[in-house]
C-alpha cells in the first residue's frame with residue numbers, strides 16, 4: 001500500500017488555472033515510482049533538491065520515474081477553462097494502475113503562467129563539470145553475493161565496515177564508474193551530488209545533477225553508469241550506498257574520505 | 260557545498276512564476292493492503308503553504 005504523507009489516496013485541491021509546486025519524495029524503502037497525473041503534465045524544475053535550470057515537461061501519459069531516495073520538484077497547472085466551472089477530478093497514479101492521490105479542481109482560481117526555461121536558467125544549482133578534466137576515476141560494483149562477509153551484500157566485494165575507506169581528492173574532478181552484478185541497484189552518495197546523463201522527457205540525452213540514481217541490471221564494468229563530481233570545500237568522511245534499504249542494511253555501503 | 264543540496268529558496272530570487280503555493284508529498288510504502296473500514300479517504304493533504312514565506316525545503320538525504 002502506497003501512502004502520501006501517511007494518508008491513503010489523499011485528495012489534493014487546486015483552484016482552476018492555479019499553478020502548484022509539488023516537492024515529491026520517494027521515501028519508500030525499495031519501490032521505483034512511475035508517476036503520472038491524468039491529463040496533466042508534470043513540469044519538472046528540480047531533481048534531488050537542485051534546480052535543473054530549465055523546465056522538463058513530462059507530458060500526460062509519460063511517467064516521471066523516481067528511485068527510492070529521489071526527489072523531484074514539479075509544477076502542476078490546473079486547467080483554467082472548465083465547463084460550468086467543473087473540471088473532472090484526475091488521479092495521481094503509480095505504474096498506471098495504482099491510484100495514490102486524487103486531484104480535484106475548484107472554481108475561484110487566479111490563472112497563473114508556468115515559468116519559462118529562460119526564467120529557470122539563472123536558478124540552475126550547479127554549473128556543469130567539464131568531464132574532459134577527470135583527475136581520478138573510481139569503480140563501484142554493487143553485489144548481492146560473492147562478498148567477503150558470507151550472506152551479506154557489498155560493494156567491490158567488501159561488505160560495509162567503517163575502516164575500509166576510499167580516498168577521494170578535494171577540489172578535483174572524479175568519475176564514478178558504476179555497475180551491478182545482476183540486479184538493479186540505486187547509487188546514493190552523501191554530501192556531494194554528482195552530474196550524470198539521463199534520458200529526458202523528449203527522449204534525448206540530458207545532463208543533470210542528482211544524488212541518487214539507478215544503476216540498472218545490465219550495466220557492466222565495460223558499460224558502466226557514469227557520474228562526475230568535483231569535491232569542493234568539504235573534506236572529511238562520508239558514505240555512499242545502495243538506496244534500496246534492505247541492501248544498504250545488508251552492507252551495500254562504502255566509506256569515503258575526501259581530502 | 261553541503262546544505263546547498265537542500266533547497267532553501269530566497270523568495271526575492273525566485274521568478275514570479277515560482278511564487279506559488281506548494282505541497283511536500285512524501286510517498287511511502289507499507290507492505291499491507293488498505294481496507295476502507297480503517298482509512299478516511301477524504302482527508303486533504305496538509306502543509307500547503309506559500310513559497311513566498313520562504314524556507315521551502317526539499318527532503319532528506
Ligand SMILES: [Cu+2]
Nearest residue numbers: 185242244247
Ligand atoms: Cu541495491
